[in-house]
Amino acid sequence: NIMAVNKTAHAFDKARLEQMLIGRFFFAPAFEIYGGVAGLYDYGPPGSALQANIIAEWRKHFIVEDHMLELDTTIMTPAPVFETSGHVARFADWMVKDVKTGEVLRADHLVKGVLEARLASDKEARGQAALTQEDDGKDKKKKRRDKLKHAPVQLADEAVAEYERILAQLDNHTGPELGELCRTHKITNPDTGNEVTEPEMFNLMFASSIGPTGKLPGFLRPETAQSHFLNFSRLLKYNNDTVPFASAQIGRSFRNEIAPKAGLLRVREFTMAEIEHFVDPEDKAHHKFVDVRDVELTLLDRETQGEGHTDVKRMTIGEAVDKGVVANETLGYFIVRIYQFLVKIGINPKRLRFRQHMKNEMAHYATDCWDAEIENSTGWTECVGCADRAAYDLTVHMAKTGAPLVVKQALPEPIVTEKEVAEFNKKTAGKEFGKDFATVRQIVENLDEVNLVKFKEELAKGSTTIKSPEGKEFKLTPDHLTVEKKTFKQNVREFTPNVIEPSFGIGRILYCLLEHVYWSREQDVDRGVLSLPPLVAPTKVLIVPLSNKKFDHLVKDVSTKLRKRGIFANVDDSNQSIGRRYARNDELGTPFGVTLDFASLSKGTMTLRERDTTEQLIGTIDEVIDVVTDLVNGAIDWPEAKQRLSLYDGVQAVD
Amino acid sequence: NIMAVNKTAHAFDKARLEQMLIGRFFFAPAFEIYGGVAGLYDYGPPGSALQANIIAEWRKHFIVEDHMLELDTTIMTPAPVFETSGHVARFADWMVKDVKTGEVLRADHLVKGVLEARLASDKEARGQAALTQEDDGKDKKKKRRDKLKHAPVQLADEAVAEYERILAQLDNHTGPELGELCRTHKITNPDTGNEVTEPEMFNLMFASSIGPTGKLPGFLRPETAQSHFLNFSRLLKYNNDTVPFASAQIGRSFRNEIAPKAGLLRVREFTMAEIEHFVDPEDKAHHKFVDVRDVELTLLDRETQGEGHTDVKRMTIGEAVDKGVVANETLGYFIVRIYQFLVKIGINPKRLRFRQHMKNEMAHYATDCWDAEIENSTGWTECVGCADRAAYDLTVHMAKTGAPLVVKQALPEPIVTEKEVAEFNKKTAGKEFGKDFATVRQIVENLDEVNLVKFKEELAKGSTTIKSPEGKEFKLTPDHLTVEKKTFKQNVREFTPNVIEPSFGIGRILYCLLEHVYWSREQDVDRGVLSLPPLVAPTKVLIVPLSNKKFDHLVKDVSTKLRKRGIFANVDDSNQSIGRRYARNDELGTPFGVTLDFASLSKGTMTLRERDTTEQLIGTIDEVIDVVTDLVNGAIDWPEAKQRLSLYDGVQAVD
Structure with a gap:
């Protein structure tokens, strides 16, 4: 860097980089001699070593420095687990089919690709330089144009604005909305020009069957998270029954992508690293937030995107949390730790931003979610997600299985509460109501505090009458029961912790890193260099x-x-x-x-x-x-x- | 060890150990709160750390010290790969079903369990102490007897000998033979006393489907090996086109076991570490064999087992290779390296033996195969396999795909060979034989060296007659063709390398290690200790x-x-x-x-x-x-x- 080495003498050339990476066996398409399978890749010796070094640093940066509890859990998962988590119903993408060839396309990728191509064509028609990344724009534009196979077409100004608005909010669209977009904007399969079918859901989990009976369906996990939740009680015990604590896992996950074409950026099998930080929902402060609060980050918040823009803001995490842009300290702490990790292994901080999820994009239960997006030749790619999942996961698994996935906390001082309580005189009331006694009792016990006070007041006046759901009336007097204020002491607080989840796609990070550190010698474009930091160099x-x-x-x-x-x-x-x-x-x-x-x-x-x-x-x-x-x-x-x-x-x- | 610490004050108690290991969350049954799934386990914090330390030492001991090429490849595999490798047809176990309850049992495990129980019962009846491992015998016997729910039964001496012979050769039996054993020896489901069905094959691969079309069947790999073979050309290039070299991989594999009941020793999903050492079939010497030749090992060879015995021999690996007990130096080198690794991480060398595969047990193409077996409370368990797979894998994948999975070696001096070659005079021969010319030519070209020489001699005498497969005769004279000795020069030698494959089950090793290092304090059986070496301690x-x-x-x-x-x-x-x-x-x-x-x-x-x-x-x-x-x-x-x-x-x- 001190030396006058010109690393930008040659424009970034993705094809040249990939040829070099495959030639040196950083990675290669898996099953290549059998024709390959889209979305499956093997790492060769330098790729394996680079990945191992990234993982080793991840373990040190997150697990060791923050004393996390490491797990190594099972990939093959019985179906009920993902039924409870919601994956069986909702872990899906919208797919469309070419009405003539039957080719399967992912609906949102189709819309994005076609609209971006039209905008690029429009810019060319207007004589403007493409506004995309300088290293990359030309080539991409060229390819797209080849595909369109016609001269640049200028769009109406309103169409340009509309397309840009759609693209900024793309992740916010439902399947039917994507279908509507295809019809309204005449979006067809770019390879054939044919129309596409209405979007339909395709579940992204690989299905299998466990054991010889065929009666135990299973899925390959699409994330490691569920196994952290299922093991929560054991982890809590290991941590001496206190929160906050975090579990962490590095492992393989699987997603049966519809039509993966983006190299290592969209694969069907990948190594991920996930942290589940369990925290008191009433106290999401983090004791180390003070160490990171002055770190400045590039943020793309929800509001900006909602207005159809993609302008980023520079802000310290302290300011972001104070202003409520980032929901809480723990989430903010992890966003900074993610930033520091990525920069340490060699990601260019200028090509790294944190994008907040829009409301529709976020899971319904989540409080807040930020993606670390890294810029590369295909645009900005989510490489790390960081979500506050609230108490959703533990709650649903507890409801389904009855396992007590809660924290019991001895209170420093007992909480004292007062409450009106009805007490029957079984003798007199039993005699009076006979077989209806249980019904009478049930009605009184179901009264809420306000109605119970009203009831007490009426009773004090001599008598009161209650009605069963069937309309039968019962007259009650102080002989039958008393209502009195009683004091309750609670010594233990029981709560379901919330979960903050930083989740890393190691392969995506690895690929973006390779793009960031690649350049060619000024004197010879064929002499490629990877300026990997010693920390991660194979x-x-x-x-x-x-x-x-x-x-x-x-x-x-x-x-x-x-x-x-x-x-x-x-x-x-x-x-x-x-x-x-x-x-x-x-x-x-x-x-x-x-x-x-x-x-x-x-x-x-x-x-x-x-x-x-x-x-x-x-x-x-x-x-x-x-x-x-x-x-x-x-x-x-x-x-x-x-x-x-x-x-x-x-x-x-x-x- | 120097101190007078009594580690054997208490008999080994498997239940107590497992309770401690699960209590401390070394591991636990996966999906426990959903009722669990047989053969699936999660590692908690200490188990994950122990496993990570074992793997780190493995990487250092094998990959770094012997400069192996590390891989990290895909688990999900398209079906054609395993059709070629033979797994679709043959990677199966024999299963039987309880004729009344339908319970599924693995046939060989059923035979083993029942015969061992009968022998134990017999020993008790004869008033003998059980001859099994002292730490373990009592408990196992007790449980088995509880199951049998009847008093000890003495067997005839011939039955004892017969059962022992069957058990020593158990892995040598085919499915029909196992069925025959069940009938002959009246082996029934011990849990119900019901008869079982004829053994049928159950393929142990988990099946799935890749992509949204449903037309691309896939399997989860049952071993990592195939991906080494598929990537052979890239590995060879990375290694500057020379053999020998080894690739290595640590990763998850899957086997859909029929009825796993043995804890971490038989699981459906496991981490394995595999080495594929590619070697010239004509030179299986190893340049570092000299460093290990004096290492003494405990060997159980094929002949001994064939005679129905299990007596081991102590022998240096040098002696074993010299005598042909172990097939070659490279195989011998790896057997020692395996031994050294296991002892280094804390396996008791006295409870470690190398057992040679019997002929029927070994894959048909394999030259020799030795398992590192570690003794534990269930007996001797295969934890590492070490096989010479010859050229099988590369040959079948090359035949199927046409990819040149071969080594081309420039010869220091060209190999000069002489060969008789027939050359036709197309004009005269074509005129003479017309449309039969191709047939005539084919017949001559198919002659082997000996017959071609005979043919040449007859031709020199004036003429000779050949016969087509259909019986038609053709008379040939020197006018039609000449046969002459020609010289051929070969500058490049092309060959398919052989593969020596050490393959480690990390979970089995980890579990056996935990048994070997576990003991209880003399003064209190509930105070357990794991004497793990610092090298691998969490x-x-x-x-x-x-x-x-x-x-x-x-x-x-x-x-x-x-x-x-x-x-x-x-x-x-x-x-x-x-x-x-x-x-x-x-x-x-x-x-x-x-x-x-x-x-x-x-x-x-x-x-x-x-x-x-x-x-x-x-x-x-x-x-x-x-x-x-x-x-x-x-x-x-x-x-x-x-x-x-x-x-x-x-x-x-x-x-």
Whole structure:
């Protein structure tokens, strides 16, 4: 960054990036030799390592630092669990079919794609540059135009405004509304020009059957959350019966997407990381909120979107909570922690915003919900959701199963309440009413406080008459019963905790990160670089011996020393030139390289190369190991490293 | 161990252990509040941490130390993949049904359970002590007898021998043979006494459907292996086009077990760790075999089992490979690495054996297969499989898809071969044979080397006659064709690598480990201890402040210092007595505890407690941090720690 390295010499080229990522086996379409399956991907060695490093940092940042209780639970879930949670009825997307070919499309994606294409065409017709992200706009526009296969079409000004309003509120539409939009705006399948059917719901859970009987239907979980709720009592006990506490889980989930086409951004099987923070509904303050309240964030609130706009606001989380933009401290605390995590692993903070859910978009029970959206070549993508789910989940599972999913809290002082209570004289009342006594008693006990007071007053006057639901009347006198004010003491408070849920899509974060750190060398667009921070880079240090014969003992020595310091180094002793070996590792995102050459043998020196600048320094082997250890651990940066070692100009080498 | 701690004062009690493990939420039945589902379990905080530590050590021991290529692939798999691999046809168990209740039972487990119960009953009748593991035998026998609900029955000597022979070879039986055993030995459902149906196959894969069309059937993978094979070409490229190399993956797999009842030992969803080591079929030597050849192992070979016995042999792996007991060096290398890993994480080596698969038990294509079996309260359980799968997998996927799943190796020197080749004179032969020319040509080209030489000799004599499959004769002369010896040069060798596959069931290992490290304090059977090695213990150090008010800054200080040294410590500042807090942590397997008391404030001291001996040492806070760091990292043991700190006798404390 200090060095004059031009990382924006070439426009972002998604196709080139994906070719490089698949070529280096960061990931690849799963079952490729069988023709592949949309929405299923495999991670190869560098992708697996990158993912493992992101997860390790997630565990440290969230679980360890906030003492969360980790879980590892079952994916295969019996159907009743998702019937209770509402997933069987409502975890669905709206799909439409091409009326002629039967091709299945997701309704909201269809509307979005077609309207965006029309707006892009309109802009071109008006001679304007596309207003989308500079790196990306051209290509996308080009592709869209190819698809439309006709010249740019200018829209009426009112149509432009209308389309922009629809797009800003897209997530707010129901299925029938999406169908209405298709008819009103003549939206057809862009691949065929055919009309599409009315939207119908498609449940996104993969279904299966547990055991050999065929009588126990199951679903693959679409999120890990339910298992936290089901285990609530055990977690509470583990936490010495007190809230707040959080459980956390990193694991695989499944969503049977209708027509996934967006690479790693929309997949049918994915690794997610979820936190369920259980909190007293009457106290959503967070004891560490004070540590984060001055952190400034980019917010896109509900109101702005409701007005059809997408303007963001910069605001500290303290201000946002004070003003009621963010519902409570705990939600605010997690929004900041999410922000800090994403920036730490290398997400560009300028391409990160928090978008509040609109009312219709949010689950009916939720209090507030914010998505961390990361900008990438397809637009802004939700990568983390952070919702206050209130007491919904625990309440429904408790109602269904009878398990006491509540907190019992000993009150520091008992709560004293007074209440009017009716007490019958069983002898006299029994004699008077006979088999109707139970009915009479029931009627009196069902009176609310106000009516019971009225009843008491009438009784004090001598007698009063009550009526059964069937219309039968009963006259009561103070002989039959008394009504008196009594004092009650409550020593234990029982409540259902609320849940704040930060939920991370690891694959989406990983892919956006790769877009953010990718660039090409100014002199050669084919020489790609991934400027991954050392924290998450698959390999921290590459060891490059000049030839693969004479340096074996030095390679082993350096390798062992680095490992003792906990630094993961890889050796590339292939027969390719050092330049090609470094170029390969620039594509793999390896931040540092050390070269062992003849000078290493004769003078005990080693050179150190930095990936982004390609600058090289030289020092004794032990000096270089010290410096690279500090670099990888983030104790120093490259300019500081340059003060500790000499610049290598190629002269010191003995070839 | 050095101290006189009596860990065997109480007989092993499985029920007591499970109650403790579930109580402390190592694990619990999944969906418990919905009544649970057999074979599905959730891990709670200590179980998750234990599992994560086992996996971290696995990654280090196998992936890092042997430079394996890690993968993270898709669980949901389109059906054609498992049709090719043979799983659709053959990945099944034999099930029988109770003829009256319809209860489903696994046939081999039924036979095993009933015969073992009869043998146990027989032993009791003969007044013999049960010959099973001392920790376990009594209880198991008791339960079985309760089930049988009748007095011990003595068997004829021949029946005892016959039952023992059947049990030793149980895995060798086909479904019809199991049905025959049920009839011959009158084996019925032990819960009802009813007869069972003929065994039928039940496929163990969970089935589902991918996407909204319903036309793309999928299965949840029952192992991770296939995705390694499907990605072989990308892995090979990543490894610079050379073998041997290994890919590795840790991930979830699914098997729809028929009637799982054995806790964590037989589950429907599990985490496994698999290695696929790709090797030249003509060279299965391993360059690191020399490092392990003197390691002695306990082996139960195929021949011994074939004779109906289960006697083990102690042998070095060098001897085993030399004698051909183990098929090759690479297989032998991995068997030792498996052994070393299991012992490192705390498995008792005396309760660990390697059992060779019998011929019928092994997949037809496999060359050799050894299971690491760990003894536990249910007997000997396969926890790791280690198979030489030959070229089967890559061959079938290549045949099905046409993808070149082969290695192309430039030969250092071209292989020169000579071969007789027939060459027709198209003009003369075409004229002579007309529309039969193609047939004639085919017949000659199909001749093998020997017959072609004979043919050439006859031709040299003037003419020879060949016969078509239909019996038509053709007379050939040197005018029609010549046969000449030609020289061929081959510069590239192409071959399908063989695969050596070590495959680990992490949950089974975890459960056996818990049985091996569990014991009760001599003075109180209810005070359980898990002597987990620090390497895998969920928490390494427990910090216990005397009260939870005055010591906050010290707790934070000690906690931070330990974290900087990479040591994961937990604080227990609950209001319980120090004794109860330590007792809880003995159950959680926390190896060390440090206590902060008033002397910590006044004199800067801290005490250090060792879990197994409950001995306590005292020193300055920094001294104790140094010692506990060395203990956790395995640099010193407890006797050495005792030389560096003073024994704490309770007097130094200021309460």
